[in-house]
Structures are given as structure tokens and as C-alpha cells.
Amino acid sequence: GESVGLHLPTLSVQEGDNSIINCAYSNSASDYFIWYKQESGKGPQFIIDIRSNMDKRQGQRVTVLLNKTVKHLSLQIAATQPGDSAVYFCAPRGSGTYKYIFGTGTRLKVLA
Amino acid sequence: DTAVSQTPKYLVTQMGNDKSIKCEQNLGHDTMYWYKQDSKKFLKIMFSYNNKELIINETVPNRFSPKSPDKAHLNLHINSLELGDSAVYFCASSQGPLTQETQYFGPGTRLLVL
Numbered sequence: 001g002e003s004v005g006l007h008l009p010t011l012s013v014q015e016g017d018n019s020i021i022n023c024a025y026s027n028s029a030s031d032y033f034i035w036y037k038q039e040s041g042k043g044p045q046f047i048i049d050i051r052s053n054m055d056k057r058q059g060q061r062v063t064v065l066l067n068k069t070v071k072h073l074s075l076q077i078a079a080t081q082p083g084d085s086a087v088y089f090c091a092p093r094g095s096g097t098y099k100y101i102f103g104t105g106t107r108l109k110v111l112a
Numbered sequence: 113d114t115a116v117s118q119t120p121k122y123l124v125t126q127m128g129n130d131k132s133i134k135c136e137q138n139l140g141h142d143t144m145y146w147y148k149q150d151s152k153k154f155l156k157i158m159f160s161y162n163n164k165e166l167i168i169n170e171t172v173p174n175r176f177s178p179k180s181p182d183k184a185h186l187n188l189h190i191n192s193l194e195l196g197d198s199a200v201y202f203c204a205s206s207q208g209p210l211t212q213e214t215q216y217f218g219p220g221t222r223l224l225v226l
Contacts, residue, residue, distance in 0.1 A: 034214055043116075043202050043217030044155070087153055099168060100215070102147075102155040 012109045019077040021106045023090035028071060030092035034100065035064060035075045038087045047075070047088075052095075077108075085110045115139050116218035118203050124224045125193055133188045133221045135203030143167075144186035145204040145215060146178060155202070161186055162209045193225045 013019045025033075031052045036044035050057045050064045050073075057064050063076040073090050087107050091100040116137045125131055137144060145168070146158045160168035161180040175191045190197060200222050204215040 038153075041220075043204075043220050045217070046214040049214060089155065099157055099160075105153045105155075 009104070010107045010109065012111055013080045014111050015080060015082060017080055019075075019080045019084070019108055021075045021077075021088050021108065023073040023075075023103055023106075025071050025073065025090070025092045025101070025103075027092060027094050027101070028068070029095040030071075031095040032093045033064070033066060033073055034091045034093075035062075035073075036089045036091060036102075037084075038089065038105070040086075044089060080108075080110050082110050082112065084108060116203055116205055116216050118201075118218040118221050120221060121219065122222050122224075124226065126226055127193055127195060129193050130189070130191045131193060131223075132190070133201055133203075133223075135186045135188070135218060137184055137203075137205040137216070137218075139205055139216060141205040141207050141216075142183055143206045143209045144180065144183070145206075146186065146188050147202040147204065147217075149200040149202060149220070151199070159186075159188075160209065167209055195225050198223055198225045 034049045035047045037047050038044045048059045048062050048064050050066050055066050061078045065074045077084055085108055087105040089102050089105045091102045093100045119134045143162045145160045147155050148158055149155045158170055158172050159178040163183050164180045177189045180186045200220045202220050203218040206215045207213040
């Protein structure tokens with residue numbers, strides 16, 4: 001079956017530093033990927049997405065990199081702020097399917 | 113304005129009871145979803161409806177029955193609740209099922225079965 005793994009369950013970063021959250025996926029047919037942020041007590045919230053025909057996409061303070069060869073995604077957050085503290089999920093979608101497979105999540109802790 | 117809303121926010125009940133969770137979206141989306149998130153934050157899809165038609169039905173006990181009276185509402189009814197049903201249940205919606213659109217999540221319903 002499909003699986004999504006994360007290299008680090010918890011990441012602690014000093015405020016102002018850059019954060020990198022990694023995600024490995026298993027389905028090579030995945031054609032679309034979303035990163036979500038989930039703050040404590042809330043539902044997941046869209047951060048940024050990327051299609052499989054791209055290898056990089058930038059948003060405001062966030063960049064997603066996609067390496068289809070090794071089936072790996074990363075989310076980079078520049079100048080990490082206390083408000084970035086949350087659990088981050090990557091969610092690949094299989095081509096032609098309705099389903100997103102969520103990873104187990106990485107908890108990002110921002111240290112003052 | 114709340115885009116995706118769920119009621120109740122908290123639900124504490126005894127084993128064996130039957131309960132319902134309601135979800136409404138005011139985004140004009142065609143597709144709605146139910147997810148279950150366990151204590152380890154693992155988020156797994158349960159059901160999806162597109163224009164009131166069931167399109168995803170994962171391996172979920174048949175004690176769980178979704179109902180979509182119209183495309184703005186997707187309710188989840190659970191019969192004979194078990195301890196293992198304790199989790200946070202999230203409703204979500206998206207423009208369509210196959211478009212590359214993000215899903216908008218509700219605030220979650222925290223279910224505790226005693």
C-alpha cells in the first residue's frame with residue numbers, strides 16, 4: 001500500500017533560523033503534493049502545493065522542493081517565527097485518484 | 113465567516129451509544145470528506161462525497177455511515193461506539209475531487225468514548 005514517511009518526528013529550531021522538514025513518499029504515480037500546517041486544537045491548513053512537473057515552488061517565506069527520482073519532498077521555512085510552531089504534514093495524491101495520503105507529521109518547535 | 117464548520121466540537125459518550133457529527137461548508141464546493149486523526153496525529157481519510165455521491169469509502173467499519181443531504185452538508189453517524197473510535201474527526205471540502213485543489217478543513221470534533 002501507499003505510505004508516507006518523515007525523517008524527523010520533531011524538529012526544534014531557533015527563532016530566526018531556517019527550518020527544513022522532509023517527507024518521503026512511496027507512490028511514484030503521485031502527481032500533486034500539498035503541505036499542510038496544523039496548529040494545536042485546529043484543523044490542517046494549506047501552506048503550499050506543487051505539481052509533479054515542477055521541482056521547486058516558492059511562497060511567502062516557504063519553499064517546497066520535489067525530487068521525483070528519490071520520491072522526496074521538503075518544506076523550507078525561512079526566518080522561522082514562533083507562529084510557525086505546529087505539526088506539518090505532506091500529502092501526496094495518487095494520479096487519477098481522489099485520495100491524499102497524509103504522512104504522520106513533523107512537529108516543529110520554535111525556540112525563543 | 114466560517115468556511116467549514118463542524119458540530120459538536122467535543123463529544124464524550126459511553127461505549128455502545130450511537131452518535132452523529134455534522135459538517136457544513138459555505139464555500140460552494142462540490143466535494144466533502146471525513147478524516148480520522150488518532151492520538152499520534154496520523155490523519156486518514158474515511159469517506160468522500162462529490163455532489164452527494166459517495167466516491168471514497170475506505171476500509172471503515174460499517175458502524176460508520178456518512179450521509180450527504182446536499183452538497184453543502186456531510187454528516188457522519190456512528191453506531192455502537194467503541195473505545196477505539198476515540199479520535200479527532202475532521203471534515204474537509206474541496207472544489208472538486210480530481211482538480212488539483214486544496215482541501216479546506218473544519219476545526220475538528222474531539223470524540224471520547226468511555
